[in-house]
Amino acid sequence: MSLIVNGLEVPAPADARVSLLDHLREGMHLTGTKKGCNQGACGACTVLVDGERILSCLALAVQYDGRRITTIEGLADGDALHPLQAAFIEHDGFQCGYCTPGQICSAIGMVAEAKRGVPSHISPDLTAEVRLSREEIQERMSGNLCRCGAHNGIIDAIRGTVAAEVGA
Amino acid sequence: MTPFDYARATDRADALRQGAATNIAFLGGGTNLVDLMRERVASPARVIDVSLLPGAIEDSEGGGLMIGAAVRNTALAEHAAVRARYPMLSRAILAGASAQIRNMATVGGNLLQRTRCTYFYDVEGSRCNKRAPGSGCDARDGFNRIHAVLGASEACVATHPSDMCVALAALDAIVHVEGPGGARTLPFGELHRLPGDAPDRDTVLAPGELITAVELPPLPLAARSTYRKVRDRASYAFALVSVAAAVEMDGDRIADLRIAFGGVAHKPWRATRAEAALRGATASAQAFRDAAAAEFADARPLRDNGFKPALATRTLAAVLSELTTGEAA
Ligand SMILES: Cc1cc2nc3c(=O)[nH]c(=O)nc-3n(C[C@H](O)[C@H](O)[C@H](O)COP(=O)(O)OP(=O)(O)OC[C@H]3O[C@@H](n4cnc5c(N)ncnc54)[C@H](O)[C@@H]3O)c2cc1C
Ligand code: SF4
Ligand code: FES
Ligand code: FES
Numbered sequence: 001m002s003l004i005v006n007g008l009e010v011p012a013p014a015d016a017r018v019s020l021l022d023h024l025r026e027g028m029h030l031t032g033t034k035k036g037c038n039q040g041a042c043g044a045c046t047v048l049v050d051g052e053r054i055l056s057c058l059a060l061a062v063q064y065d066g067r068r069i070t071t072i073e074g075l076a077d078g079d080a081l082h083p084l085q086a087a088f089i090e091h092d093g094f095q096c097g098y099c100t101p102g103q104i105c106s107a108i109g110m111v112a113e114a115k116r117g118v119p120s121h122i123s124p125d126l127t128a129e130v131r132l133s134r135e136e137i138q139e140r141m142s143g144n145l146c147r148c149g150a151h152n153g154i155i156d157a158i159r160g161t162v163a164a165e166v167g168a
Numbered sequence: 169m170t171p172f173d174y175a176r177a178t179d180r181a182d183a184l185r186q187g188a189a190t191n192i193a194f195l196g197g198g199t200n201l202v203d204l205m206r207e208r209v210a211s212p213a214r215v216i217d218v219s220l221l222p223g224a225i226e227d228s229e230g231g232g233l234m235i236g237a238a239v240r241n242t243a244l245a246e247h248a249a250v251r252a253r254y255p256m257l258s259r260a261i262l263a264g265a266s267a268q269i270r271n272m273a274t275v276g277g278n279l280l281q282r283t284r285c286t287y288f289y290d291v292e293g294s295r296c297n298k299r300a301p302g303s304g305c306d307a308r309d310g311f312n313r314i315h316a317v318l319g320a321s322e323a324c325v326a327t328h329p330s331d332m333c334v335a336l337a338a339l340d341a342i343v344h345v346e347g348p349g350g351a352r353t354l355p356f357g358e359l360h361r362l363p364g365d366a367p368d369r370d371t372v373l374a375p376g377e378l379i380t381a382v383e384l385p386p387l388p389l390a391a392r393s394t395y396r397k398v399r400d401r402a403s404y405a406f407a408l409v410s411v412a413a414a415v416e417m418d419g420d421r422i423a424d425l426r427i428a429f430g431g432v433a434h435k436p437w438r439a440t441r442a443e444a445a446l447r448g449a450t451a452s453a454q455a456f457r458d459a460a461a462a463e464f465a466d467a468r469p470l471r472d473n474g475f476k477p478a479l480a481t482r483t484l485a486a487v488l489s490e491l492t493t494g495e496a497a
Contacts, residue, residue, distance in 0.1 A: 016174035016215065019202070039203050046268055055268045058199045062174045063217055110267065118246040121262040121403065126251040142403035143266020 001065045005030070006074030012065045020064055021045045021056035024071060032072035032101045036145075043144035046102035046109075047071050053109025055143075072101035075108075084108065087157035095148035103144045103154055110140045111162045131168030134159070170211040177218050180346065180380065186216045187376040188348050194218045194378060196277025197240070199269050204282065208291050209299055218378065219274055225249070231386035237276035237379045241332065242267070244275060254384060256393035256412045257335040263397040264331035266404050276379040279333060279343070279359065282370060283326035283434075284314065284406055297323045298367040313472040314406065318433040318464070324367030325470060327431055328360060329406050334430035335395055337438045338412040341384055347377030356382075360435035367434075389416035389424055396487045397430070398479060407431040409480045415491040422446050422492065429463075429480055439463045442484065451492040456485040 001012040005028060013023050021038075024030045024047070036044035038057045045057040048070040075082040084104050087093070094100045114130045122139045123130070130136070137155050146154065159167055174195075177183035187194065193212035195201055196219050204210040223238030225247050233249060244250060245261035261270065287294035287306040295304035307315055307325055315325045333356075341356040359371050373379075393414030399405040410430035416423045425446055427439040442459040449455050460481035467477045 016172060017169040017205075038206070040199060040265075040269060043266065043268060052271045053268045054272050055199070058197075058202045058269075058272065060174065060195075060198055060202060060215075063195065063198065063219065106268065109271075113242070113267065116246075118242060119251065119258065119262060121259070123262075126255050126258050127248075139403055140267060143268050 001062065003061065003064055003066070004068045006069070006071060012062050016060060016062050018061050019057055020047070020059035020061045020069070023061035024056060024069075027061075030071050030073050034098055034101055036098070036102075041145075042099070042102075043106060044099050044102040046106045046144065048105050048109055051109065051112055053106050070105070072104060075104065083161045084157060087161045088154070091153040091156040091160065092150065093153040093157040094146075094150050099144060099146045099148075099150075103141070103146070106141060106144045107154075107158045107162060110137070111158075111166065114140070114163070114166045130166060132159070132163045132166050133168040136168070137163065169205045170208065172205070172212055173214045175214065175216050177216050177221060180221060180378070183216055183218050183221065183378055184346060184348070184376070186214070187378055189214060190375075192216055192376070194276070196238070196274035197269075197272035198277075199265070199273050200277060200281040204289075207289050209282075209289060218276070223274070228383050230383075232384040235275055235382045235384070237274060237381055239275050241265075241270040241273040241275070241278060244332075245270065252391070254335070254339060254387070254390045254393065256338065256390065256395045256414060257332070257384075259395035260331040260335035260397075260410075260412055263395060263407075263410070275332075275382055278330055279336075279379060279382070280371065280373075281330055284329045285326040286311070288326065298326060298363075298370075301366070301368045307470075309471065311472060312470040314408065314431070315470055315473055316433045317467040317469050317473060317476045318437060319362045320434060320468065321363045321365065321367070323365050324363035324434065326363065326367065326434055328370070328433070328435050330436065331395070331397060331407060331410060331430060333360070333436040334410055334428045335412040336382065337436035338393075338414060338426040338428035339384055339387060339390055340426070341382050343379060344381040344383060345373060345377050346380050347374055349374065349377075351380075353383075356436075357438050363434045370434075387414070387426075389426070390414045392416065392491055393426070394487060394491060396483055398483055409476055409483055411480070411483045411487045413484070413487045413491060415488065417451070417492060420450055420492075422449055422451055425488075427463075427484065429484075432467075432476055432480060439484075441465075446488075451488070453485055453489060456488045457481055460484045
């Protein structure tokens with residue numbers, strides 16, 4: 001049994017109780033992914049699985065055997081930051097930085113959803129093409145809390161980069 | 169968490185075979201079960217992963233849709249036929265949880281998610297008949313803002329937390345299950361129970377019974393339908409009250425309709441009284457409020473949730489005025 005984390009094949013834990021979050025942080029020492037609430041309520045532990053955003057704290061690592069997992073450590077290209085990482089710095093998209101890895105992974109998954117046409121709770125027309133307005137981004141990112149209140153910078157960073165193509 | 173074995177079901181027959189053992193739990197996306205195991209509300213000896221069984225959304229023989237139990241909540245909400253023909257279902261799903269959780273959650277798991285009553289999760293500190301039958305109910309005289317006003321019992325006043333299920337109740341969905349006793353179907357309204365004196369049982373399913381699919385009947389009037397959820401913050405919060413409704417008009421008369429409420433009872437609440445009051449009636453704000461009053465005539469509010477009947481009434485009136493006039497209220 002193995003998981004593919006940022007391109008590297010790693011064995012799944014022997015103990016089925018281990019969450020994907022603990023496996024990443026404690027098993028693999030990939031501490032970029034954060035533990036906020038450990039119960040699905042904050043989004044700090046968001047990672048991408050085959051390109052889809054999920055919460056690693058509510059995921060049993062064994063369930064993700066064979067899947068491709070991308071964490072915040074897997075986004076930069078060597079020393080070159082992912083454009084969204086750079087934009088978070090430019091737009092002050094964080095203060096303490098604790099929620100940031102989850103915000104960035106979540107935003108990448110969010111844009112992929114928008115591009116394939118997934119509507120949101122606030123979309124007036126469920127069948128219309130998705131345009132990511134500020135309000136749409138707010139709603140679609142509501143699963144990622146920021147205790148420092150950096151939301152405006154976060155949204156600016158997302159709008160300026162990954163969401164530009166589907167922006168409004 | 170208590171140690172457990174994890175096994176992936178290779179197909180449905182394998183899931184059922186493994187499911188016949190005692191103290192097992194089927195695993196969907198794990199968004200509720202992992203939490204329950206971590207809090208030791210659930211301590212299965214074996215967890216059988218059914219989230220990787222083939223799950224598709226297909227046209228059913230009856231002209232509706234057949235939705236596999238392993239279909240993810242996001243996949244159901246974004247499906248073109250669901251958006252066009254059953255918009256209340258897309259809207260109900262999109263109003264629930266967060267995108268990350270909807271990407272993980274399965275249809276089967278959403279149906280069988282357990283209440284969010286905080287005493288139910290507090291194994292060390294609280295009495296709860298649902299978790300430990302006969303121990304008492306700390307919610308009845310405690311913090312019960314999110315609790316039930318309809319159909320509750322002395323033993324338990326919890327609500328069912330799902331948004332998706334409110335739409336499925338209004339849509340007359342059919343639940344397909346298979347277990348040691350064979351395969352059967354249940355009208356959606358018969359899946360979840362009222363608590364009575366056995367609140368530990370949320371549904372009528374027998375141990376080892378697997379939900380295999382949810383079927384939507386063809387329901388042309390559902391094309392004009394919506395879902396409205398009222399909660400303590402604008403997103404990522406459970407419902408205080410919610411309404412799923414579909415309306416078919418004949419001039420200014422309501423030819424037919426479907427209504428279900430969430431957040432008010434131990435199960436998604438199909439509003440048969442309100443429907444009966446409005447079927448054939450002329451659409452008006454007064455008629456909508458009277459219909460809601462009929463539905464909540466037997467409401468028994470608790471210390472903190474006395475606002476629910478009035479809130480449900482206003483929410484229903486707003487939804488029906490939007491659906492009957494085509495304008496948001
Ligand atoms: C922070 C947070 C906020 C949330 N907010 C909302 C909200 O606003 N609205 C809302 O509706 N929901 C909300 N949810 C709940 C979420 O929708 C459910 O947890 C989810 O739908 C459960 O699906 P799952 O596949 O992950 O189920 P699991 O956790 O895998 O399973 C849940 C139960 O179903 C059983 N089960 C799973 N599949 C089957 C099957 N095929 N047959 C028989 N039994 C099965 C399991 O044994 C378990 O008992 C929230 C959850 C969290 C953590
Ligand atoms: S309302 Fe039900 S779930 Fe909550 S404490 Fe009482 S018995 Fe338990
Ligand atoms: S740590 Fe996973 S959602 Fe908070
Ligand atoms: S930057 Fe501190 S929690 Fe978001």
